[in-house]
Amino acid sequence: MDEYHDDITQLLRLSMFDLSDKEAAAADLRCAVEFCEGVKNIPNQDSEKIEPHETPHKLRSDTAVSEFSPDELLSNAPERQDSYFVLPRRRV
Numbered sequence: 001m002d003e004y005h006d007d008i009t010q011l012l013r014l015s016m017f018d019l020s021d022k023e024a025a026a027a028d029l030r031c032a033v034e035f036c037e038g039v040k041n042i043p044n045q046d047s048e049k050i051e052p053h054e055t056p057h058k059l060r061s062d063t064a065v066s067e068f069s070p071d072e073l074l075s076n077a078p079e080r081q082d083s084y085f086v087l088p089r090r091r092v
Contacts, residue, residue, distance in 0.1 A: 004033050 008026050015025075070083040079086040 004030055007033060 008029050011029055012022060012025060074080045074083065074085065077085050
């Protein structure tokens with residue numbers, strides 16, 4: 001019996017999925033838990049030596065540009081009133 005048996009059993013019990021093949025699901029969960037344990041053990045003492053990556057951000061100006069006239073935008077509307085779309089009322 002492995003060290004994650006109780007955790008895997010608890011996760012399977014709490015899951016809301018229909019797990020018809022519980023052994024395959026347990027094996028997948030066991031791999032995920034072992035991977036997470038491995039990530040926790042990665043030494044991070046050298047992280048202060050990493051320089052931040054500078055990327056120049058090219059921001060565009062936030063200006064409204066109208067490429068179409070209201071008549072062009074409303075040309076395919078099934079029904080319109082002035083410069084607005086008219087939508088049918090829906091009863092809920």
